[in-house]
Amino acid sequence: MNIYQYPQKSDWAGIIRRPVLEKKNLRATITEVFEKVKNDGDSALQYYTSKFDGVSLDSFKVSQEEIEKASNEVSDELKAAIQHAKKNIETFHRSQEEETKKIETVPGVECWRESRGIEKVGIYIPGGTAPLFSTVLMLAIPAKLADCKQIVLCSPANKEGAIDPAILYAAQLCGITEMFKIGGSQAIAAMSLGTETVPKVYKIFGPGNQYVTAAKELATELGLAIDMPAGPSEVLLIADQQAVPEFCAADLLSQAEHGADSQVVFISTDETVFKETLLELEGQLSQLPRKELAAKAIENSRFILMESLDEAFELSNCYAPEHLILAIANPEIWTGKIRNAGSVFLGNYACESAGDYASGTNHTLPTNGFAKNYSGVSLDSFVRKVTFQKLSEKGIQNLGKTIEIMAEAEGLFAHKNAVSVRLKSLES
Template sequence: MITIYKPTKEEWRGLTKRPIIATESLNESVSTVLKQVKDRGDVAIQNYTSLFDGVQLTDFRVSEQEIKEATELVSTEIKEAIAVAANNIKKFHQSQLKTEEKVETTAGVSCWRKSVGIEKVGLYIPGGTAPLFSTLLMLGIPAQLAGCKQLVLCTPCNKEGKVNEVILYAAKYLGIDTIFKIGGAQAIAAMAYGTETVPQVYKIFGPGNQYVMKAKELVQTQGVAIDMPAGPSEVLVIADAQADADYIAADLLSQAEHGTDSQVVFVTTSKQKIAEVSEALDNQLKDLPRRDLAAQTLNNSLMIELPTLEDCIAFSNEYAPEHLILNIDNAELYIDQIINAGSVFLGAYSCESAGDYASGTNHTLPTNGYAKSYSGVSVDSFVKKITFQKLTAQGLKNIGKTIEVMAEAEQLIAHKNAVSIRLKKMNDEQ
């Protein structure tokens, strides 16, 4: 890791920049995939599945038999873990369901909002070396709580045409049965435009590689909503002199093993702690199955010493991390100072892995600095807020003059007349 001791605040801006990924041809490549799928539907999906996944499929939909067979392959231990995690995720997200009260803004004028689930949503779940079945729980559960009527799941298959068995079991556990063996940018295109086989959806959720994220970015400009702009995963750990170096190293490595484009940042008030964490990283890294990948990630990552904890938190706010771990004494005392972060983990025992899997909070979070303006996924991500208002005759009389004056000032006389005609008829009837 790159180590910087007591950088000036003028240097912070440069340190908070993420590693640059070469994407010169990305836009063109993904645009081509999107256009092909939009124009040719299933034929394009078939071609890209053959090209990118190395398998020729005539039917993309996962059958009930495949789900049944997958369920039998999943161990009891994993099934029990999914049940515990799902229960905690449901409990936390259920608390977000609120019925808003009607507000009488003026006598006879009532206004309120109602949450309505987005009718059709698409869930993209990566497969490959890290099949993220936990993300399916994080997306499927709040979608169901929100009242979404149709959930469409796309996830890539292997060269034998099989989808990861735990992903299929998690889908079955949630009652999701509209599942397609489609990965990459072509999956995003299929859900955005619809094909002969894949239903079109109104909003697309889920992580993915740079091709998937670019596809989401592009379809958003064409009227299909997405959960959030996102990039590679990241964590920032703040620690004081009392923090356990092994805990810190484990948290950094748990993020580093995601991929070489991820970034981990360690910020501390203790120069000695940097030395201890460096040693702990070396010791833990050699035992990891994904050590080569994690090691490459660490090459793009930072260790920074700053004078005070307040400086550490200020730096974090500038960085706006996806995950922020406060491995410090009395971490709760610093909550009000945190203004930019996707999800925050307080204290020595609050490892990021807890949020990734089973504490109950959602792990689909803004990255790449977007935590400055975006929230993580919640039940609210799956609903629309529709406003209602009801005016009685007296209510219209009470605010009618205000509306007429404002409409006339904007030279929108038909707007004024919509009130004036009603008021005149009410007066004539008296």
């Protein structure tokens, strides 16, 4: 744990420096996987699934039976919770639909844009210790709202050849019909290239380990789009005198438990809150099942005492956190100060887990400082906005001369002529 008391501004850069992600050179490995999947299709997937996941599968496609079985295995309590979260996520993402606004920029010249869902999208859900059914909701719900025609989900099978029932339940609840038991870079390769059973998609979403990340990078070079660059999860919490140390500690730990590389930054303008949060943290940490992971993240965490909220927001903007929690009085009056952040949580009752699961906002957010240049996933991520324009005779007459002059000045005479022939036809 690194503690800084009223640091000089000149020290800020050092304090908020993120560890440089060691990008292992996986290029050769990933290229080989893509080559093999391209050449051998499903049999390459079989080969890698056996090699990397240690399971031999006759068929990758999750059957209707498996989906029904999964649904029976999920408790009614969890089903109800997932449905509740789904409803909220739907409500918020539906509010992101853009109304078509026809704008008459010049009399007779109408411009507007319309959204179109990306026709084919892929969702990757990692395996591992935690079954990330919440990520299924965060990606499948906006994909459906966006009217994506084909939504493909890949997730690795466990040793028994199955995907966690909660993942399958969430997927079918959201209307996904094509689910495949494929993991790792071979899953990304399959969705990028297409095989006998896995459809090729245009954009791939979802988290994953370094192999998945490297495979998504390679996919972009093949012309696919991806949700955003990857990095470890992070939170920055700003607390003033009215913050509740118990809550602050719990929020910091909920970030820390993601993994040893999770980034945790705590800023307080109040010494008592600062000290008590540190104490609370130790107490709560010892109770956690994932305390080893969380303890490692806390070791690298930064606790900063600062003079003022103005300073705190300035530092936060430099850091550009994925999650920003404002445990301060009247947080709304401070939001104008926020320039760089993924998702912001206001007040003592907006814990990060609310946004992670069920409030309605998306939890796929820019990490590693990417909040400076990327937005989190939203309905926008699943659509393209197509522009339209209509010119009447009057429209081209009003705008024609301007276009002709500009085209000529750029030396593009065919561009000019496309206007001239129309203007001339209207003269007669």
